[in-house]
Amino acid sequence: MKAAIILFPGTNRERDMALALQRATGHRPPLLWHRDTELPAGLDLVVLPGGFSYGDYLRCGAMAAQSPIMRAVKEFAARGGHVLGVCNGFQMLAEAGLLPGALLRNASLRFLSMDCHMRVERADTPFTGRFQRGQVFRATMAHGDGNYFADAATLDRLEGEGLVALRYATPQGEVTAAANRNGSARNIAGLLSPNLRVLGLMPHPENQVDPEIDGTDGLPLFESLAESFAAA
Amino acid sequence: MKAFVTVMPKAGVLDPQGKAIGHALTGLGFAGIGEVRAGKVIELELAETDPVKAKAAAEEMARKLLANTVIESFSVTVG
Numbered sequence: 162m163k164a165a166i167i168l169f170p171g172t173n174r175e176r177d178m179a180l181a182l183q184r185a186t187g188h189r190p191p192l193l194w195h196r197d198t199e200l201p202a203g204l205d206l207v208v209l210p211g212g213f214s215y216g217d218y219l220r221c222g223a224m225a226a227q228s229p230i231m232r233a234v235k236e237f238a239a240r241g242g243h244v245l246g247v248c249n250g251f252q253m254l255a256e257a258g259l260l261p262g263a264l265l266r267n268a269s270l271r272f273l274s275m276d277c278h279m280r281v282e283r284a285d286t287p288f289t290g291r292f293q294r295g296q297v298f299r300a301t302m303a304h305g306d307g308n309y310f311a312d313a314a315t316l317d318r319l320e321g322e323g324l325v326a327l328r329y330a331t332p333q334g335e336v337t338a339a340a341n342r343n344g345s346a347r348n349i350a351g352l353l354s355p356n357l358r359v360l361g362l363m364p365h366p367e368n369q370v371d372p373e374i375d376g377t378d379g380l381p382l383f384e385s386l387a388e389s390f391a392a393a
Numbered sequence: 394m395k396a397f398v399t400v401m402p403k404a405g406v407l408d409p410q411g412k413a414i415g416h417a418l419t420g421l422g423f424a425g426i427g428e429v430r431a432g433k434v435i436e437l438e439l440a441e442t443d444p445v446k447a448k449a450a451a452e453e454m455a456r457k458l459l460a461n462t463v464i465e466s467f468s469v470t471v472g
Contacts, residue, residue, distance in 0.1 A: 263463045265406065341457060344407070
């Protein structure tokens, strides 16, 4: 799998993301700068990592969504390229229109820095093939604006088309209001594009990829990607 | 010429910031406070001198960047 990570001013999770991808693929992915206008040839996956791009000015991800490289990322996605956006990356995907809806201020108004659990809603995607459907995994969240919002018609369409990849749940897999710390509509933690090749999620699976450092709960996500490209 | 773009959370979109401000005002002893909504105003200095064109330009800027119309509505005044 040939992956690349995009770096914006204020991005701060690119290194962890690179380590997670390296662990799954054996290769360290290159970092691309937001002012670049083209992606390297033959790329399989573009990753928009977490952080606080452009200081979260205007709205989280709004400035990054308009940066020169995002035009290339949109074209890449339109050609069927795979894109993963985590945390601020999810906010960018929503702002860029690559995923519907928006991420609002957490319902509690508090910045949430804690672990959460997510239930895998479908395991037949390039991002989740190494999980089982209904499996719960732990990840760390660190965001102030992760409250997923979309109007009721959009939410119904997303549910109907099976585009909800991950939902906030208890460790036992129950989708409850208490497990939904940021107040997201229908406990949505991760969302897919209709072709299942774009995934945005707020929590950080790249935090849990090393048995020596907080376990490997998040590793299957990266191994799923590596496997789907190895098989292709 | 100046344009003022007012961006507000849409009706039906949770505005916890507005809610918190309302609670704080009530806590300060101000009575009779109903719903409070918090938005922002973006002030633009434009080279355009025709108010109709300036307004149209600011509205285009609001649609493309200044507001996220999934969650926000906007209005523009010029002067």
